[in-house]
Amino acid sequence: MEKKNIILLNGKETAFEPGETILDAARRNHVDIPTLCHLKGAASTGACRVCVVEVEGAGTLLAACSTFAAPGMVVRTESPKVVQSRKATIELLLASGNHNCAVRGGDGVDWTAFQLGVQAMDKTEALCPVWGDCRLQELAYKYQVNGERYPKNDTCYPVEEVNPFIVRDFSRCILCGRCAQACNQIQVNNAISFGSRGAEHKIIADGDFPLATAECVFCGECVQACPVGALTEKKVRYRHRPWEVKKVRTTCSYCGVGCQLELHVKDNTIVKVQGADIAPNHGSLCVKGRFGYDFVGHPDRLTKPLIKENGKHREAGWDEALDLVAKKLSEIKAAHGPDSMGVLTSARITNEENYVAQKFARAVLGTNNVDHCARL
Amino acid sequence: MTNPIEDIHASEVILITGSNTTENHPVLSAYVKRAVEFKGAKLIVVDPRKITMTKHAALWLRPKLGTDVAWINGFLHVILKEKLHAEKYCAERTVGLEEVAELVKKYTPEYVEEISGIPAADLVAAARMYASAPAASILYCMGITQHACGTDNVKSLANLAMLCGNLGVRGGGVNPLRGQNNVQGACDMGGLPNVYTGYQPVSKEDVRKKFEEAWGRPLSPNNGLTVTQMFPLAHEKKIKALYIVGENPMVSDPDLTHAKHCLEALDFLVVQDIFLTETAKLADVVLPSACFAEKDGTFSNTERKVQRVRKAVTPPGEAKDDWWILAQVATRMGYAMDYAGPEQIMEEIGRVTPSYCGINFSRIEREGIHWPCPNTDHPGTPCLHVDKFTCGLGVFHAIEWTPPAETPDAEYPLYLTTGRVLYQYHTGTMTMKSEGLNEKAPECFVEVAQADAERLGVADGEKVRVASRRGEITARAKVGGMVEAGTVFLPFHFAEAAANTLTNTALDPVSKIPEFKVCAVRMEKAA
Numbered sequence: 001m002e003k004k005n006i007i008l009l010n011g012k013e014t015a016f017e018p019g020e021t022i023l024d025a026a027r028r029n030h031v032d033i034p035t036l037c038h039l040k041g042a043a044s045t046g047a048c049r050v051c052v053v054e055v056e057g058a059g060t061l062l063a064a065c066s067t068f069a070a071p072g073m074v075v076r077t078e079s080p081k082v083v084q085s086r087k088a089t090i091e092l093l094l095a096s097g098n099h100n101c102a103v104r105g106g107d108g109v110d111w112t113a114f115q116l117g118v119q120a121m122d123k124t125e126a127l128c129p130v131w132g133d134c135r136l137q138e139l140a141y142k143y144q145v146n147g148e149r150y151p152k153n154d155t156c157y158p159v160e161e162v163n164p165f166i167v168r169d170f171s172r173c174i175l176c177g178r179c180a181q182a183c184n185q186i187q188v189n190n191a192i193s194f195g196s197r198g199a200e201h202k203i204i205a206d207g208d209f210p211l212a213t214a215e216c217v218f219c220g221e222c223v224q225a226c227p228v229g230a231l232t233e234k235k236v237r238y239r240h241r242p243w244e245v246k247k248v249r250t251t252c253s254y255c256g257v258g259c260q261l262e263l264h265v266k267d268n269t270i271v272k273v274q275g276a277d278i279a280p281n282h283g284s285l286c287v288k289g290r291f292g293y294d295f296v297g298h299p300d301r302l303t304k305p306l307i308k309e310n311g312k313h314r315e316a317g318w319d320e321a322l323d324l325v326a327k328k329l330s331e332i333k334a335a336h337g338p339d340s341m342g343v344l345t346s347a348r349i350t351n352e353e354n355y356v357a358q359k360f361a362r363a364v365l366g367t368n369n370v371d372h373c374a375r376l
Numbered sequence: 377m378t379n380p381i382e383d384i385h386a387s388e389v390i391l392i393t394g395s396n397t398t399e400n401h402p403v404l405s406a407y408v409k410r411a412v413e414f415k416g417a418k419l420i421v422v423d424p425r426k427i428t429m430t431k432h433a434a435l436w437l438r439p440k441l442g443t444d445v446a447w448i449n450g451f452l453h454v455i456l457k458e459k460l461h462a463e464k465y466c467a468e469r470t471v472g473l474e475e476v477a478e479l480v481k482k483y484t485p486e487y488v489e490e491i492s493g494i495p496a497a498d499l500v501a502a503a504r505m506y507a508s509a510p511a512a513s514i515l516y517c518m519g520i521t522q523h524a525c526g527t528d529n530v531k532s533l534a535n536l537a538m539l540c541g542n543l544g545v546r547g548g549g550v551n552p553l554r555g556q557n558n559v560q561g562a563c564d565m566g567g568l569p570n571v572y573t574g575y576q577p578v579s580k581e582d583v584r585k586k587f588e589e590a591w592g593r594p595l596s597p598n599n600g601l602t603v604t605q606m607f608p609l610a611h612e613k614k615i616k617a618l619y620i621v622g623e624n625p626m627v628s629d630p631d632l633t634h635a636k637h638c639l640e641a642l643d644f645l646v647v648q649d650i651f652l653t654e655t656a657k658l659a660d661v662v663l664p665s666a667c668f669a670e671k672d673g674t675f676s677n678t679e680r681k682v683q684r685v686r687k688a689v690t691p692p693g694e695a696k697d698d699w700w701i702l703a704q705v706a707t708r709m710g711y712a713m714d715y716a717g718p719e720q721i722m723e724e725i726g727r728v729t730p731s732y733c734g735i736n737f738s739r740i741e742r743e744g745i746h747w748p749c750p751n752t753d754h755p756g757t758p759c760l761h762v763d764k765f766t767c768g769l770g771v772f773h774a775i776e777w778t779p780p781a782e783t784p785d786a787e788y789p790l791y792l793t794t795g796r797v798l799y800q801y802h803t804g805t806m807t808m809k810s811e812g813l814n815e816k817a818p819e820c821f822v823e824v825a826q827a828d829a830e831r832l833g834v835a836d837g838e839k840v841r842v843a844s845r846r847g848e849i850t851a852r853a854k855v856g857g858m859v860e861a862g863t864v865f866l867p868f869h870f871a872e873a874a875a876n877t878l879t880n881t882a883l884d885p886v887s888k889i890p891e892f893k894v895c896a897v898r899m900e901k902a903a
Binding site for chain 1: 598688703813
């Protein structure tokens with residue numbers, strides 16, 4: 001019999017493309033296999049074991065992210081065995097560090113005592129900065145487990161805040177390795193990696209230095225990849241809840257690559273910027289695109305037209321300013337001809353605005369003296 | 377770019393020249409780094425500075441400033457001599473190779489070494505590497521264009537790509553990296569003195585007739601002036617009024633002292649911007665506009681992809697969309713412009729612009745489209761010149777190397793080149809509002825080679841005075857290996873120590889681009 005590229009996925013015949021993993025085939029067919037360490041665009045590591053599935057004939061559960069689909073495979077993604085394994089994995093991860101969300105139970109003490117305890121250890125007044133926006137918390141909720149089962153790892157690290165953009169808190173790191181993959185395989189900045197072994201195993205920058213003194217260029221790819229609260233944006237921590245924001249897809253206004261952004265907006269203010277998962281950037285951004293948005297709502301923005309009188313600018317209404325511009329340009333045109341004027345349009349404004357600007361120069365002023373800063 | 381960004385992953389050899397890619401196009405640089413580290417591509421970097429990309433390069437050639445035509449002709453020489461070129465491709469798809477072959481005979485690796493300082497053996501190795509690839513991509517930026525011979529530099533790169541059959545193929549191309557979000561779009565939209573939208577010449581009668589009909593006004597048949605021509609004419613009182621939108625020539629223009637005199641000589645200056653920039657301070661009227669996050673519309677990126685811009689927040693105070701302000705002035709000057717909004721303007725653009733004809737907001741709602749896109753069923757054109765050049769046959773240009781307009785002498789013994797840094801952007805109007813970015817790049821600096829620093833008795837971090845024939849600035853010395861002895865580098869972002877106080881106004885005769893990348897300076901320890 002001819003072997004077709006079909007697997008039996010939860011009892012349903014499912015086609016796969018040669019070279020696809022079980023995870024790829026499942027996702028393409030809208031079957032959800034939970035993942036944690038898997039990072040799109042990077043090599044699968046199979047490190048976290050959250051995506052394990054049951055494959056008939058295999059001695060153990062297999063990681064869906066790093067097992068290739070093969071003809072005739074019989075795969076179960078949520079069998080009792082799979083669920084039991086995932087629960088244990090999540091419980092271990094919850095116990096591996098400082099995961100002080102409500103999901104991690106009280107270890108027998110009451111809720112208030114528990115919170116005070118973790119906050120004391122945390123040396124912070126606050127709960128986890130990504131509470132409600134954490135992949136581990138989501139999984140714990142989905143599989144209804146808490147952190148009571150295993151003793152908590154008390155290894156405590158100081159929170160690193162000595163750079164303007166990124167806060168690193170290793171007490172919340174689950175060592176999934178996504179940040180290192182994002183840095184080394186997606187952005188290829190090679191600033192961070194796994195360092196040390198054993199109980200002190202952690203992610204390091206160069207020879208375990210703060211990011212500020214390492215090769216780091218603060219693209220923030222690692223922050224966007226971090227599934228927990230180990231890497232957070234300094235300006236974003238404790239400022240807003242993820243469900244309070246409106247996300248607006250747009251195009252970055254810095255260089256010409258045209259990265260697609262998700263602007264997170266709350267109360268008419270941009271509170272965070274993330275890379276959208278589409279060409280050309282597929283989620284990546286640079287330091288300017290991700291962190292350089294302060295100018296938008298900056299207090300120095302011009303808010304009213306200004307007219308210069310006696311060498312000084314004074315505020316004016318739109319009608320006064322526009323009438324003055326129209327009058328002066330009309331006078332100069334009449335006295336000296338259209339070619340005594342010029343328009344510099346802009347590489348910053350939109351196509352539509354550039355179109356109107358050159359039309360204004362040509363049809364209204366009557367000159368082809370229109371240019372912009374392409375050469376500068 | 378002739379090719380889409382994603383094509384970089386399909387290149388077997390990538391040649392980067394005149395582009396500090398990791399600092400100026402960081403996300404695109406990651407494509408190159410992934411191609412090299414994980415997909416087996418080989419990288420050749422040709423750049424006078426030891427930029428980060430050199431760490432990923434199989435070969436790094438370090439030419440002297442302003443010697444690009446020479447080393448590119450050297451590549452052509454080696455490739456033709458060793459018959460590594462795409463003979464069939466050249467015969468079928470191009471014209472003019474004979475003249476080029478004749479001219480480059482004298483550009484032997486040894487002759488090129490004399491001019492450029494690139495060791496002859498390295499040049500040969502790089503030429504062979506480029507020619508050996510089934511698909512090789514050339515990425516370049518302002519290090520190629522901002523020269524008095526910028527047009528020659530670009531044509532030379534086109535010669536090289538055509539010679540090896542690298543245009544119109546996946547993973548190939550001659551790919552300029554545009555430095556500003558919508559510089560491609562500003563050009564596409566006719567923000568140039570010689571063309572309407574879609575590069576339709578103002579001097580062509582049928583084109584002009586079409587626009588006269590569309591706009592209902594008689595139009596001038598004469599090419600207009602470039603910005604670099606308007607400024608001196610303002611000084612001569614021949615240009616009386618300038619209307620400047622979203623641009624800060626008081627930091628970005630060459631020879632700033634002169635630029636200021638030019639703007640001050642105007643009878644009337646209007647500046648429309650988001651901040652009171654150095655340029656806006658000189659204006660008679662300043663009009664406050666909305667920034668990218670406050671309006672709808674489109675930008676065209678470096679790969680000619682037209683992508684949506686969406687309003688996320690409302691503009692501050694009474695700031696308005698740039699199109700609205702211009703339409704208001706037009707209307708008050710007796711030419712009614714009553715657009716309902718950007719979508720309607722894009723419809724008009726499509727009607728008068730063959731290459732944008734098939735692009736409208738609903739088609740690019742999810743993902744942008746690469747122009748040319750002649751109709752609404754057309755998928756767009758990510759790769760240009762497939763099977764046939766857009767203009768028919770690809771034209772080779774035989775080009776001689778010419779030295780830069782200003783070279784070091786006894787009085788000004790050092791070369792100066794300029795550029796950007798990762799943490800700042802252009803004239804800093806936007807990035808300097810971010811504390812974090814300012815913390816990473818707080819002030820101007822001048823990169824100096826160890827040998828020059830020792831000779832001048834300057835230690836790393838000490839203040840030095842850098843002077844050219846046009847002016848002088850003071851900045852901290854950053855002593856290290858980025859530049860070669862005899863050359864210094866300045867970022868041009870910082871108004872308070874503006875590199876462009878020093879730069880030369882010499883222009884390329886065709887493109888009118890100033891020679892920002894080469895001039896002569898002297899340097900001494902600041903008292």
